[in-house]
Amino acid sequence: MTPSPDVMIVGAGIVGAACAYELARAGARVEVIDSGLPGGGATAAGMGHLVVLDDNEAELALTKYSVGLWHSLAKELPAAAEFWGCGTVWVAADEVEMAGALAKLSVYRQNGLAAELLDERQLYEAEPNLRAGLAGGLLVNGDAMVYAPVATRFLLEQSKAKVTRAAVTSLDDLKAGAVVCATGAMAPALVPGLRVRPRKGYLAITDRYPGFARHPLVELGYLQSAHGDSNESVAFNVQPRPTGQLLIGSSRQYADSTASLLEPMLARAFAYMPGLRACSVIRTWTGFRASTPDKLPMIGRLRDRIYLATGHEGLGVTTSLGTAKILTAEILGYAPPIPAWPYRVERFDV
Amino acid sequence: MKFDVAILGAGPAGLAAARAAGRRSASVALIDDNVTAGGQIWRGAPRIAVPTGVRFFPQTRVFDLRPGFMLLTESHGAMEASRLILATGARELLLPFPGWTVPGVFGAGGLQALVKSGLPVGGKRVMVAGSGPLLVAVAAALRTAGARVVGITEQVPLGRIVPFLAKYPAKLPQAFALRARLLGVPYWTGTWPVRFDEGMVTLSGGRTVAVDYLACGFGLVPNTEAAQLLGCRLDGGFVAVDSRQETSVAGVYCAGEPTGIGGLDKALEDGERAGAAATGQAVNPSRGAFVRDLAAAFHLDPRLFDLAEPSTVVCRCEDVALGTLRPYREWREAKLMTRCGMGPCQGRICGPITNCLLGWSAESVRRPLVPVAAELLSKDVLQP
């Protein structure tokens, strides 16, 4: 019989894979278990946008730290992971939003992040297919993009962790020094009462239109959609893949909403990029984000030897690497690389 | 637009269903993405006319189906129907061999369709290769259109075709009539193409033949995607139906090749039953043996699955080669890791190939059924 591992990670998505990678690098014997394919759940359903967000200090700290880690990892990633340091263009529709862009610029610069304000002319030079009449935008240079299923597999392979395909019904039954629950929106099935709610998102992908969009494009109102708690919301969020395909997002809705947000989501995208109307959509799908009440992840000890790494909402791919560093430090008893208290599990009652 | 019955596909099964449904209901829609009725087999010259009273919607691509039933089309917006008959036919099974992606290699039925839509083939040297009764029909049609058919290769050995024909003497006159139109054309059985390069086909056994066009078809793959989108149960890759052609989803009927590859006569019988059942008429029971015997007679030689080299492209949309797929264990894993099946055909061509070569089964179908302008997906069609 093989000895039980130091750490058993439940969930082979990008977060679980990153934790396996980091723990293994720190010398732990790690195993991973998932009922599905590695990177085949929300990891595959998302856009793979590596983005620094600044809705609050804790979010800014974790996203900034994590995007930096992605840049460090980039040269090791296989080509199929399609890492692309493309930046992000935040689009300001009017002067009010332009003021928001300016404020955002100041925050990013204060935090040492490269960003450039784009006036109307510069915005169209950067993205000629945006509609006329927009005020400008903000280019955040350090943001990037990755094809997350391949990155997930890479992280798992690097960790040399044994990956078992099986369903887990109880965390306590798993034999290991520590057990990490990294099952995203499905975490409440293993941790009853956990304040994580599935938040559905639609995406559409088009055929190849190289050059149609050159950066991930996000409306400045996006944060209201992502961080507000409205039951149904859509925002303009269009991202070119290195293939020339266009990912069209984004929508958010909790499980009690059954409406299709595909139509309003596309309508919102057309309002910013009218040329998308004629683009051929080859596939649409939905996925579930793991949403917490404060939209920050839960990283750390839940009880005894049980740890959590979930609740990443729409930032699972972005913050997976930072999450893994924080969790590894906690499990192995090191000081965290960035202050970890905002993500601690005990801020909520379970 | 609201109808009692909407029929998807105006091939033999759809036309037979329309004829049967039209006897009872005045509100029948017949929908097809082609210019004319007839399907692939009767393309442009249907032997059953669109019945009077049935509304025919040609060149109408259905890109989404919703319960209830709602059909979303490119050219006619949303249509509603109380009952649906899926007569979506089949596509060709194409198998990869070195050179199969080079322009000039077509599907057998594909080349025939192109000829019917105006491609001149007079004097062109064409080889028809693959498996199944369709090959001979295609070769005959190409010859009638003026092509020089330089040979037909059928992968089945002659020893398996003869007993099959003997069991179905009703098919013999048809077979002889086709053969008569192909006098002088070599018919190589137990033979298949192994390579296409610079206009030269190399056959198993080593013979090389110069051609302008190589038309290949290794059998038929049922078009079950519409049924899958509605949640109809499949059985062994075919849409499961009861004795009245009704699927596991109440009100959805299926007829013709999607319920079992059986050719024209089965399609007509299925269609008649489906049209009758969907409009509350009595139905005749089906005879099922032909589907099994056809599949057994034209069972593919496993050596056909070894023709592709590691560098041979399997997924033509994304250019994924066989060697790239080998390390993976299942369709979805390969799809996630290699982009196989992620292109605009959504695995319609490479899905069946990986089934043959690697034993994989393609996963569930996602919207839209066919690539469609984003604008059409954005209309809030469910609102009145």
Added chain:
Amino acid sequence: MFKLRCDGVEIVVAEGTSVAAALLGAGVSRFRSSVTGEARGPLCGMGVCMECRVTIDGVGHRLACQTMCRAGMEIMTT
């Protein structure tokens, strides 16, 4: 009979001809470049395989086999 153009070259076609048939008849075999740059042309002839995609009147990714020719059409291989 009427005229259309493919990659700037005039083609005369008969009524009822599909774009795929018209191009093949005019000697065009490469309809598009695959994602790795290989030449590709029509395969299935029935709107399934997507290999015959061309740009028609400025709209990309149109299926040549499912589109009927019209006078004055501007077709670009890709």
